Each structure stands twice: as structure tokens, then as C-alpha cells.
Amino acid sequence: MRILILSWEFPxxxxxxxxxxxxxxxxxxxKKDVDVYIVTFHNDWTGxxxxxxxxxxxxxxNQVKSHVSILTWDLTLVPEFIRAASDIYYWVQGEVDLIDxxxxxxxxxxxxxxxxxxxxxIYTIHSLEDHRSFYRNDPLNxxxxxxxxxxxxxxxxxxVSSNWxxxxxxxxxxxxxxxxxxxxxxxxxxxSDVIKNYKxxxxxxxxxxxxx
Numbered sequence: 402m403r404i405l406i407l408s409w410e411f412p413x414x415x416x417x418x419x420x421x422x423x424x425x426x427x428x429x430x431x432k433k434d435v436d437v438y439i440v441t442f443h444n445d446w447t448g449x450x451x452x453x454x455x456x457x458x459x460x461x462x463n464q465v466k467s468h469v470s471i472l473t474w475d476l477t478l479v480p481e482f483i484r485a486a487s488d489i490y491y492w493v494q495g496e497v498d499l500i501d502x503x504x505x506x507x508x509x510x511x512x513x514x515x516x517x518x519x520x521x522x523i524y525t526i527h528s529l530e531d532h533r534s535f536y537r538n539d540p541l542n543x544x545x546x547x548x549x550x551x552x553x554x555x556x557x558x559x560x561v562s563s564n565w566x567x568x569x570x571x572x573x574x575x576x577x578x579x580x581x582x583x584x585x586x587x588x589x590x591x592x593s594d595v596i597k598n599y600k601x602x603x604x605x606x607x608x609x610x611x612x613x
Contacts, residue, residue: 402434402435402436402498402499402596402599402600402603403435403436403437403438403493403496403497403498404430404435404436404437404438404497404498404499404500404501404599405438405439405440405486405489405490405497405499405500405501405514405520406423406426406427406437406438406439406440406500406501406502406503407439407440407441407482407486407500407501407502407503407507407510407511408420408423408439408440408441408503408504408507409441409442409475409478409503409504409506409507410423410441410442411423411424411439411441411442411443411458411460412424413443413446414441414442414443414444418527419503419504419527422503422527422586423439423441423503424456425586426586426592426595427439427456428454428455428456429591429592430592430595430596431454431455431456432592433592433593433596435596435599436457437455437456437457438457438458438459438489438497439456439457439458439459440458440459440461440482440485440486440489440510441458441459441460441461442460442461442462442463442478442481443460443461443462444462444463445462446460447460447461447462448460459485459486459488459489461478461481461482461484461485462481463477463478463481464477464481465477470541471506471541471545472541472544472545475506475509476509478506479509479510479513482507482510483510483513483514483517486500486510486514487514487517487518490514490518495518497518497520498520498521498599498603499520499521499522499523499599499602499603499606500514500515500520500521500522500523501522501523501525501560501599502522502523502524502525502552502556503525503527504525504526504527504528505530505545505548505549505552508524508548508549508551508552508555509548511524511552511555511556512551512552512555515555521557521558521602521603521605521606522555522556522557523556523557523558523559523560523598523599523602524552524553524555524556524558524559524560525559525560525561526549526552526553526559526560526561526566526570527562529546529549529566529569529570529573530542530545530546530549531546531569531573532569546573549573549574550573550574553570553574553576554574554576557602557605557606558580558581558582558598558601558602559576559580559581559582560581560582560583560584560595560598561581561582561583561584562583562584562585562586563583563585564583566583567581567583582598584598
């Protein structure tokens with residue numbers, strides 16, 4: 402199984418818990434014989450890296466340097482994510498099984514790659530804009546919430562870390578409960594559970610006639 406992970410932060414660029422989560426997930430997946438490619442952002446360190454632990458990382462920078470908000474930063478970064486992911490797709494001759502997109506900043510790239518290459522994708526949610534911001538009804542925050550909803554709708558499966566988050570995703574975005582899976586890093590067998598969700602998503606996608 403070959404997985405393409407999209408994450409806007411990854412070591413050595415650490416903003417919050419997401420970077421460490423994705424790093425730990427990638428290392429654990431490789432140990433279970435999953436081929437893992439990560440596309441992520443870094444201001445200065447760009448290009449492809451094949452780490453000694455087997456994790457492969459493609460770092461890109463944003464070609465637009467000045468921004469009025471995180472939304473414009475994200476939307477101008479999306480083409481670089483798509484370019485890097487497309488490079489990987491052609492390097493491996495199209496043998497990519499699934500995209501795992503972490504947080505709303507990777508949704509535009511994931512939906513574009515899904516349509517371009519006919520791939521299933523999982524949207525892994527770590528937090529929601531309604532919980533992060535006191536200004537959740539301002540135009541910027543509403544735009545971010547629309548991207549969160551887009552990811553919830555367009556993805557084949559949504560992964561969250563708790564039953565409470567599952568209820569919140571359902572409440573805020575109206576997603577069917579069967580589409581949302583709970584997988585916590587704090588539980589025994591976490592990586593095996595993530596792999597199980599990957600396999601279920603891939604199999605369901607194939608059964609719909611979407612992938613040869």
C-alpha cells in the first residue's frame with residue numbers, strides 16, 4: 402500500500418501538535434510496510450528527502466511571499482502541493498492508493514488531486530474553526546469553515562481523534578455518522594486502526610468502479 406500524506410507542517414517546521422502527529426504516523430506506517438510519501442511546506446528547505454527511517458518527504462515553499470491572511474497563504478501554496486504530489490504520482494507510475502489530507506489547508510490540493518488522478522482521499526481532522534476562533538462568524542473564518550465542510554463532503558472518509566469530535570463534525574457539517582471514523586493516537590493499536598481505515602476506503606472506492 403502506498404499512501405500520499407498532505408500536511409502543512411512537518412518537522413523541522415513545528416507550529417503545533419500536527420507536525421509531531423504526522424511524523425509519528427508516517428514512521429509507524431513504514432514499520433508496517435506501508436510506503437509513505439509526505440508533501441509539506443517549508444520556507445527554506447525544499448526538495449525531496451528520503452529519510453533513513455523510510456519516510457519520504459517532498460517539501461515546497463510558497464512562491465508568493467506577502468499575504469493578507471492565512472487563507473491567501475494557503476490558496477497560493479496549493480499549486481505547489483499539487484505540483485509536488487503530481488511529481489510523486491508520476492515517479493511511482495500512478496501506483497498511489499490513497500491521499501490522507503490533514504486539516505483544511507490541504508483540502509483544495511486533495512480535491513484537485515482526487516479529480517486529476519481518480520484517487521480516494523481521507524480528510525483527517527485535528528481541530529475545527531468553530532473551536533479555534535472567537536471570530537468564527539467573520540468572513541475569513543466563514544471561508545475556512547466552508548473549506549472544512551468541502552473536505553468533509555468531498556472526502557471518502559473522515560478521521561477524527563475522539564467521539565466528541567465525531568459528534569462536532571456531524572453537528573457542524575451534517576456528515577453521515579458512517580462516514581466518520583474515530584482513531585486516537587493515545588490508544589493501543591492506533592496505527593493498525595489507521596491502516597484498517599485506509600484499506601476500507603480504498604476497497605470501497607474500488608467497489609464503486611473508480612480505480613482499476
